[in-house]
Every structure is written in C-alpha cells, then in structure tokens.
Amino acid sequence: MAEPPMLRDTLEPGIIRLTFNRPDKLNALSTPLIAALEAELDRIAADPAVRVVILAGAGDRAFVAGADIAEYRGNRAAAFAAYQFRSRRVFDRLEGLPQPTIAAIRGYALGGGFELALCCDLIVCARSARLGLPEGQLGLSPGGGGTQRLSRAVGKGIASDMMLAGRRITGERAYAIGLAVELADDEDLAAAALARAQAMLKLAPLAQTEMKRLIRQGFDAPLPVAQSLEQEVLLRLYGSEDGQEGIAAFLDKRQPNFKGK
Numbered sequence: 001m002a003e004p005p006m007l008r009d010t011l012e013p014g015i016i017r018l019t020f021n022r023p024d025k026l027n028a029l030s031t032p033l034i035a036a037l038e039a040e041l042d043r044i045a046a047d048p049a050v051r052v053v054i055l056a057g058a059g060d061r062a063f064v065a066g067a068d069i070a071e072y073r074g075n076r077a078a079a080f081a082a083y084q085f086r087s088r089r090v091f092d093r094l095e096g097l098p099q100p101t102i103a104a105i106r107g108y109a110l111g112g113g114f115e116l117a118l119c120c121d122l123i124v125c126a127r128s129a130r131l132g133l134p135e136g137q138l139g140l141s142p143g144g145g146g147t148q149r150l151s152r153a154v155g156k157g158i159a160s161d162m163m164l165a166g167r168r169i170t171g172e173r174a175y176a177i178g179l180a181v182e183l184a185d186d187e188d189l190a191a192a193a194l195a196r197a198q199a200m201l202k203l204a205p206l207a208q209t210e211m212k213r214l215i216r217q218g219f220d221a222p223l224p225v226a227q228s229l230e231q232e233v234l235l236r237l238y239g240s241e242d243g244q245e246g247i248a249a250f251l252d253k254r255q256p257n258f259k260g261k
C-alpha cells in the first residue's frame with residue numbers, strides 16, 4: 001500500500017506531530033499532501049484535547065522543499081490557480097489555528113515549505129536547515145504569503161536578499177536573526193521541539209490562543225487599535241475560569257488546573 005503523504009503522531013497527551021511524508025521528493029507539497037494537511041488542520045482546530053502542534057519533515061534531507069514543481073508543468077492555468085487558492089487557504093488556516101504551532105526544520109525548507117514555517121508560531125532549526133524562497137529561479141514569485149510574512153518577520157532587507165538574490169540562510173543564521181527560537185544539532189531537533197511543546201502545555205490554552213491572535217493581527221493594525229484589542233483580551237481573560245484559576249493557584253502556591261474556559 002502507498003505511504004500516506006502525511007503522518008500524524010501523538011507524542012504525548014496534547015502534543016501532536018504532523019510529518020510531511022514524501023522524503024524521496026524532499027516532502028514537496030503535492031496536491032494530496034496539501035489536502036491531507038488541510039484535513040488534519042480541520043480536525044485539530046475542532047479538538048480542544050490537542051494543545052500543541054509540531055510540524056516536521058520525514059527523512060533527514062528536508063522539512064519541505066516547496067510546491068511540487070512536477071505539478072506545475074504545462075501551463076495549466078486553472079489547475080495552477082486551484083492549487084494556489086487552496087494552499088493560501090491552508091496556510092491561513094495553519095496560521096489561524098487556535099493551538100500554538102512549532103515548525104521543526106531539518107534540511108531544506110524552501111518556497112512553500114519555508115512559508116509554512118512562517119505560519120507557525122515558533123521555528124526550531126537544526127544545523128542542517130536551509131531556508132529560502134527560490135521562486136525567482138523558476139520565473140515565479142512566492143504564493144504562500146512569503147513576500148509578506150518574511151518581510152514582517154525579518155525586515156525588508158533580509159527578505160529582499162532572500163527573494164531577489166535567491167539567498168538561502170542556514171539554521172544558524174535563522175537563529176541569529178531571531179527567525180528561529182532555537183538551534184539544535186540534527187539529532188537533538190525532535191527533543192528540542194518537544195521540550196518547547198511541553199513548556200506550552202503549562203500555560204492556559206485560552207490565553208495562548210488570544211496571544212497568538214494578538215501577535216499576528218496586532219502587527220498589521222495601527223498601534224492604538226492593537227492596544228485596544230490587547231486590553232479587551234486581557235479583560236476577557238481576567239473574567240475567564242482559567243484566569244481566576246491561575247491567580248488563585250499562584251496565591252495558594254499550587255499548580256493551576258486550566259480547563260480552557
């Protein structure tokens with residue numbers, strides 16, 4: 001039987017790992033792979049038992065080497081547009097997931113692969129990581145939000161270097177410029193991502209969902225609007241069961257028991 005294009009594992013209660021599973025094609029985002037990702041994201045978004053999602057690539061050569069270029073051949077405009085509309089929807093869904101997400105990158109994260117990582121809340125890189133937006137070499141431009149999310153994440157200069165000069169960056173550089181929050185040896189990458197996920201389990205889920213929304217949406221809003229959003233969120237969280245539980249637990253010198261309410 002053919003291997004499924006995406007694997008889902010529960011690493012421990014609340015922590016799910018989704019693995020792009022086309023290692024012989026460097027996990028390129030074929031239509032079946034994008035469809036499988038979309039189905040998983042839909043399931044996860046509706047499942048409060050899932051607290052953190054880790055994205056990873058199968059094999060040791062790539063996270064994801066971009067869209068499946070084999071599907072692009074032949075100037076089939078309608079199929080190309082359908083793929084692009086779908087991937088935009090899936091990327092936005094990943095970014096908007098209520099649960100925190102971690103991209104664990106080993107090897108190539110190019111084009112759509114890098115853009116997927118940019119939709120995650122945290123990026124953890126192995127030393128072998130190579131990140132880039134090489135679409136210009138194909139005569140194309142990024143289509144998964146890369147021109148916008150990368151510029152917002154690292155500034156116009158580095159984003160322009162990566163797109164206009166086709167510059168790939170290493171995991172070490174990604175860490176140095178703050179794109180990745182951690183740099184690990186390749187054999188330690190999975191453990192590094194898991195440790196971050198375990199840390200996330202300790203915080204209140206509602207607060208995490210709201211904070212990740214504020215970080216993304218607030219970035220694109222005028223500062224006073226973003227500050228008002230922030231304040232509304234805090235007032236709401238203060239009145240939530242988890243807000244009161246967190247305060248009580250601190251004062252009682254015990255661990256909080258958050259319920260996501």
Ligand code: COA
Pocket residue numbers: 024025026028029065066067068069070108110111112134135138
């Ligand atoms: N789409 C389809 N297939 C891809 C792919 C992609 N984006 N990236 C890699 N592959 C396939 C290769 O065609 C090759 O398949 P084959 O063994 O059947 O010939 C296999 O994955 C291994 O890749 P290969 O190119 O042989 O490895 P390499 O070490 O020589 O080069 C890269 C690695 C990542 C530099 C190179 O594969 C590459 O440039 N890929 C495309 C990256 C890209 O442009 N992404 C943006 C797409 S919009």
